[in-house]
Amino acid sequence: MDHRPQAWGRPRDDVYGAYDHSYLQNSGPRQATQAPIVTGTSVIAIKYKNGVVMAADNLASYGSLARFPDVKRLRVFLDSSVIGFSGDVSDMQFLDRHLTELSIDEAYEDPSSDSKAGQLNAANLHKYLQKLLYKRRNDFDPLWNQLLIAGFDGDSKPYLASVDLRGTSFTSPSLATGFGSALAQPIMRRYAATEEDAAKLSREEAVEVIKECMKVLYYRDARSLDRYSIAVVTKEGVELKEDEQLEKQSWAFAEQIKGYGTQTV
Amino acid sequence: MTSIGTGYDLANSIFSPDGRNFQVEYAVKAVENGSTSIGIRCKDGVVLAAEKVITSKLLKQGANKRIATVDRHLGIVYSGMIPDGRHFVDRARDEARGWRDNYKTPISTKDLAGRMGGYMQAYTLYQSVRPFGITAIIGGYDSELETPVDGEVGSGPSVGAGGKVEGKKHGGPFLYMVEPSGLYWGYYGAATGKGRQAAKAELEKLDLSGDGESTGLTLEEAVKEAARIIYVAHDDNKDREFELEMTWISGADGPTKGRHLEVPETLRKEAEKYAERMTAKDVEDEEETKEGGDKMEE
Numbered sequence: 001m002d003h004r005p006q007a008w009g010r011p012r013d014d015v016y017g018a019y020d021h022s023y024l025q026n027s028g029p030r031q032a033t034q035a036p037i038v039t040g041t042s043v044i045a046i047k048y049k050n051g052v053v054m055a056a057d058n059l060a061s062y063g064s065l066a067r068f069p070d071v072k073r074l075r076v077f078l079d080s081s082v083i084g085f086s087g088d089v090s091d092m093q094f095l096d097r098h099l100t101e102l103s104i105d106e107a108y109e110d111p112s113s114d115s116k117a118g119q120l121n122a123a124n125l126h127k128y129l130q131k132l133l134y135k136r137r138n139d140f141d142p143l144w145n146q147l148l149i150a151g152f153d154g155d156s157k158p159y160l161a162s163v164d165l166r167g168t169s170f171t172s173p174s175l176a177t178g179f180g181s182a183l184a185q186p187i188m189r190r191y192a193a194t195e196e197d198a199a200k201l202s203r204e205e206a207v208e209v210i211k212e213c214m215k216v217l218y219y220r221d222a223r224s225l226d227r228y229s230i231a232v233v234t235k236e237g238v239e240l241k242e243d244e245q246l247e248k249q250s251w252a253f254a255e256q257i258k259g260y261g262t263q264t265v
Numbered sequence: 266m267t268s269i270g271t272g273y274d275l276a277n278s279i280f281s282p283d284g285r286n287f288q289v290e291y292a293v294k295a296v297e298n299g300s301t302s303i304g305i306r307c308k309d310g311v312v313l314a315a316e317k318v319i320t321s322k323l324l325k326q327g328a329n330k331r332i333a334t335v336d337r338h339l340g341i342v343y344s345g346m347i348p349d350g351r352h353f354v355d356r357a358r359d360e361a362r363g364w365r366d367n368y369k370t371p372i373s374t375k376d377l378a379g380r381m382g383g384y385m386q387a388y389t390l391y392q393s394v395r396p397f398g399i400t401a402i403i404g405g406y407d408s409e410l411e412t413p414v415d416g417e418v419g420s421g422p423s424v425g426a427g428g429k430v431e432g433k434k435h436g437g438p439f440l441y442m443v444e445p446s447g448l449y450w451g452y453y454g455a456a457t458g459k460g461r462q463a464a465k466a467e468l469e470k471l472d473l474s475g476d477g478e479s480t481g482l483t484l485e486e487a488v489k490e491a492a493r494i495i496y497v498a499h500d501d502n503k504d505r506e507f508e509l510e511m512t513w514i515s516g517a518d519g520p521t522k523g524r525h526l527e528v529p530e531t532l533r534k535e536a537e538k539y540a541e542r543m544t545a546k547d548v549e550d551e552e553e554t555k556e557g558g559d560k561m562e563e
Contacts, residue, residue: 060418070419093416097369100415101362107334107524108358 032141036088038062040073041223042180043084044213045148046188047158047173047198048206051234052150054082055210057218058242059225060089066225074229076238078103081122081151082231083129086177087165088144095129095143102128122151122233126161126169134167142166146177150233158198158233173198176213179221184213203232215246219253276392288396289389292345292445295398299344300507301460301498302331304402305491306440306453307473310484310515311404312528313342314491316460316499319506332512332527336361336371339405340512340525344458345445346398353401357381369415374405378441378449386447396445400457403443406514406523407436438514460498467494484515488528492536496544509537 002013010019038060045054060068068089075083075096083099085092106119120128126149136142146164153159161171173195174188191209192198201209210230218224226246232239268274274287281287302315315331332342333354341357343350360380364372372380381403388396442455454468471490472479482490488511495509511528515521528536 068419072418089418093418096418097365097416101365104336104362107337 032139033088033091033144036091036144038067038089039223040071040086040089040092041221042176042178042184042217043073043086043146043148044176044180044184044188044210044217045084045150045160045174046192046201046206046209047160047195048192048201048203049199050158050203051152051232052082052158052160053203053206053210053230053232054084054148054150055214055228055230056084056086057214057225057228059223059227061223064223066223069225069227072229072242074231074240074242075099076231076240077125077151078106078119079237080119080233081125081149082233082238082240083125084148084150084177084231086146091143091145095145095147098132121153122149122159123153123161125149125151126159126163126171130163130167130169133163133165137166148175148177150231152233152235156235179223180213180217183216183220187213187216203234207232211247215249218246218249219251277388277395278390278392286389286446289446292396292398293400296345296400296445296457297459297461299346299399299458300331301456301458301464301495302342302344302402303456303464303468303491303494303498304342304404304440304442304452304454305468305471305473305482305487306404306438307482307484307487308480309438309519310406310487310513310521311340311438311440312484312487312491312511312513313340313402313404314495314512315342315344315510316458316495317508317510319508326508331510334512334525335377335403336365336405337524338371338407338514339374339377339403340514341401341403342512343399343401344461345400349397350399350401353381353385353397353399356384357403360384365415371408373407373436374403374439374441375407375451377405378403378439378443378451382443382447382449384447385443385445385449389446398445400445401443402455402457403441404439404512404514404525406438406516406525408523409434409436409516411435436516438516456494456498458498460495464494464498467497484513484519485532488513488532489536489539492533492540493543496537496540497547509533509540511536 013019040060043056045052054074056073058069058071059066060071071089073085077083077099129147133143142165144165148162150160160175161169162175163169173192176184188209192201214228218226228244229242230244268287273279273281277288300316300318305312313332317331332340335341335357339361341354357377360377361372385397388394440452440455441449442452443449453473456464456468472481491511492509499507511533512525513521513528514525517523
């Protein structure tokens, strides 16, 4: 009998005839990531007068299965910026570790406790991540994420920008990834269509808009969850709450929805 | 010195007949001429302090730091040959990063001290190298929280395998000193460099262990004492200007939130004032006793 590892678990040649091994050979081109596996859904964020508010739910899905309901997708960088990750969760962990390393390197140069000058700000961080993700797409080995980066730029003005797995980057008074770009973005634009509008928003209003958007996303996005994280970035630092519950839900509208699934009407 | 002319001091890795490695002993001499550094471990944190002698008026104030950050929760201060110290810190940073790469968790102060002790010791073994001309003080605060895993996304299980153990105490403040031979011990208070004798005498007077009935020094008190000790240790060579450099590390609920940071300017100034006041008082006391002594003779 053939005891080589290649033969383990395969039909025996002496009983079933020669086995066709050709499909085990990988004769095609080398393939890197072709699709994300465990994924997080939308991240949304909006600028206001003195900072930025960002939120993402705490779910990591495995396909359509709500696999991990306790995954925190907002990460704080150097107590001054927040990064929201949508897309592949393992790539998020890779980036998170990479950023941890980066923030430790930053501390080598500037161990002073009271000055944040000279540290990487959100604009620097966004540029760095954009270069990193674009490099990985050019290697045909992309990090399958779309990121939102919130914080302050070099002029201490609120900063919000996005970068995706292709290295595409842009900035706007409000931003949303994934389903959020269709469902949340129009709502946020009602309050902050331009930078001027955003500069008039108060913190309370901004948080309220974000909560409203999270609710709409939970109503309509089948890969979402009613537990979420919300971060407010101000000049003083980052206030991050990681175990929030959607409040004041009303599913009355669901009665009106026709045409899906097993409905016969 | 007994070693001169015997030939046993010409290279590392050669013992003298009475069992000494002279190259290592010469390295210790290099340390003994370096400017003073100290470390204090108290119950809620660690303070590192260095006396930075101003060698030129052209040097920028507060630049050219003597105390280095190795990881978020780790700092190193050293006395002796500064470039050797810089390399030592580089290596410590590599070790800390390597540990994070492998174990996805911050290196403990003890493990770093072990790695660095081994590294120093390796430089006493070969003809091709010389020992480090430094003694380094490694201070750290190992997280008392549940050990965080780098890249962790969830809270983990609340019970069962990987669950939390109620009431288990983790981490705390730690202080180690590594000598040119590679020898390292853990300390409550450590001092090295030119003023080490005076500094050690002062450190011994402090209540650092917090054993028994006493509550021990608080971190803020330790900062002030550290400043005073550096001032006291400097007394012998008054002619030269110096800058006081201090860093501290507290637990997660302390002022530095578990990080190795420079002591804020306001607190440092306060500590320096306290140090100046105390050292001035000591001098007065001494003069008084001298006068008293004279009177007795009369």
